[in-house]
Amino acid sequence: MSEREREAPALTVSTVGIDDPGDLTALLPPERQLLWLRRGDGLAGFGTALRWDFSGPSRMTDAAAAWRDLAGRALVADEVGLPGTGLVAFGTFAFAARSEAPSVLIVPEVVIGRRDGRAWMTRIGATDAPPPAPGDHAAAGAPGRRAVPATGIRFEPGALSPDAYLEAVSHGVTRIRAGELEKVVLARDLIGRLPAGGSIGGALEALAAGYPDCWTFAVDDFFGSSPETLVKVNDGTVSARVLAGSGARGTDAASDLDASVALATSAKDQDEHEYAVQSVLAALRPHSPGVTASDVPFTLRLPNLWHLASDVEGVLSDDSGSLDLAAALHPTAAVAGTPTANAVAAIEQLEPFDRGRYAGPVGWIGADGDGEWAIGLRCAQVGADGLVRAFAGAGIVADSVPEHELAETTMKFRPIVEALGA
Numbered sequence: 001m002s003e004r005e006r007e008a009p010a011l012t013v014s015t016v017g018i019d020d021p022g023d024l025t026a027l028l029p030p031e032r033q034l035l036w037l038r039r040g041d042g043l044a045g046f047g048t049a050l051r052w053d054f055s056g057p058s059r060m061t062d063a064a065a066a067w068r069d070l071a072g073r074a075l076v077a078d079e080v081g082l083p084g085t086g087l088v089a090f091g092t093f094a095f096a097a098r099s100e101a102p103s104v105l106i107v108p109e110v111v112i113g114r115r116d117g118r119a120w121m122t123r124i125g126a127t128d129a130p131p132p133a134p135g136d137h138a139a140a141g142a143p144g145r146r147a148v149p150a151t152g153i154r155f156e157p158g159a160l161s162p163d164a165y166l167e168a169v170s171h172g173v174t175r176i177r178a179g180e181l182e183k184v185v186l187a188r189d190l191i192g193r194l195p196a197g198g199s200i201g202g203a204l205e206a207l208a209a210g211y212p213d214c215w216t217f218a219v220d221d222f223f224g225s226s227p228e229t230l231v232k233v234n235d236g237t238v239s240a241r242v243l244a245g246s247g248a249r250g251t252d253a254a255s256d257l258d259a260s261v262a263l264a265t266s267a268k269d270q271d272e273h274e275y276a277v278q279s280v281l282a283a284l285r286p287h288s289p290g291v292t293a294s295d296v297p298f299t300l301r302l303p304n305l306w307h308l309a310s311d312v313e314g315v316l317s318d319d320s321g322s323l324d325l326a327a328a329l330h331p332t333a334a335v336a337g338t339p340t341a342n343a344v345a346a347i348e349q350l351e352p353f354d355r356g357r358y359a360g361p362v363g364w365i366g367a368d369g370d371g372e373w374a375i376g377l378r379c380a381q382v383g384a385d386g387l388v389r390a391f392a393g394a395g396i397v398a399d400s401v402p403e404h405e406l407a408e409t410t411m412k413f414r415p416i417v418e419a420l421g422a
């Protein structure tokens with residue numbers, strides 16, 4: 001047993017049904033928000049019953065093992081029995097093994113959840129500590145050091161300026177044409193600053209309202225609205241939504257339709273997409289031999305972009321949990337490239353910054369290992385000093401045009417820039 005497991009208390013957990021709590025984002029405390037939300041359903045967490053930090057190449061498998069142990073010792077009374085009821089942890093994991101950003105699992109003291117018209121409250125505590133009283137959830141986050149709504153924030157280039165990004169993409173294309181790799185996803189960063197006492201609460205509400213089909217998330221001050229499901233495990237089944245290939249929205253109905261048709265028929269985007277789908281299928285096959293993706297990708301319409309998308313589904317043949325599968329899948333070709341090792345090495349050389357949790361798994365896990373994990377995209381990290389760093393990238397292949405890729409990153413920054421800038 002590791003030191004961490006020896007130290008972990010046995011948790012008592014109780015879930016009861018409650019009346020519909022309304023908009024989950026409106027319940028969140030002004031800081032340390034824990035949120036996982038799509039189309040109004042999801043989980044909001046309050047307070048911290050337990051927080052574990054992980055790092056290095058085994059950060060996800062370490063977390064999966066520690067979680068199994070903790071969940072196995074928890075005393076759970078769950079009257080509702082839906083995905084997300086009972087014991088849950090929120091998690092966010094760094095993209096790179098060498099990242100300085102901590103990867104974390106956080107078990108809240110209180111969870112308010114809603115799914116398919118049913119709502120619940122879960123209370124979680126150490127067996128030797130009194131459980132938080134019902135109704136405490138709104139105050140369970142540390143009270144309001146960050147109560148000022150963060151609005152009007154202006155972003156400026158971070159470690160990689162737009163010009164430097166163009167150059168990095170050109171280098172990427174040169175390497176691909178030289179046969180070093182087939183695809184590399186290159187990102188750039190923007191930085192802004194929260195006002196003193198600034199809270200991202202309003203930005204979370206704006207993201208959830210503006211991007212209802214995306215996973216709006218917040219874990220350990222890493223937040224955003226991701227359209228891409230890395231992996232979902234529910235009752236012996238596994239699913240994922242792979243995105244790769246992007247295009248601008250049109251300015252009217254006709255040009256918007258043209259844009260979607262152009263994306264759906266673009267050989268460059270089809271190739272890029274196929275790399276990403278194949279990498280997901282290959283990673284899942286050992287755990288789900290019959291896993292399949294639809295034959296033809298569909299176009300997914302978001303307010304800021306069109307994406308080529310494929311849904312992947314399978315039945316699990318082993319007892320892998322969602323975090324085990326996130327570990328097996330990460331990093332996919334959608335956010336690293338192909339072949340993976342060459343792409344990760346190229347990213348280290350061409351991006352002069354630590355991605356932190358950007359492009360890493362973010363989501364939640366339940367006691368039985370079921371859970372939902374998105375890829376941390378369209379996102380930003382708030383630092384202790386109030387510095388906000390947003391990230392966006394694009395998949396580079398042999399015939400990528402640097403200016404187009406730069407424009408694509410600008411569109412991918414829109415959710416964050418607009419949510420904090422309004």
Ligand SMILES: C=C(O[C@@H]1C=C(C(=O)O)C=C[C@H]1O)C(=O)O
Pocket residue numbers: 185187228243244245246307334335377378391392393394395396412
């Ligand atoms: C890398 C990002 O997005 C990824 C890259 C895409 C692309 O290159 O077309 C599309 C969706 C995501 O898989 C990002 O949003 O930062």
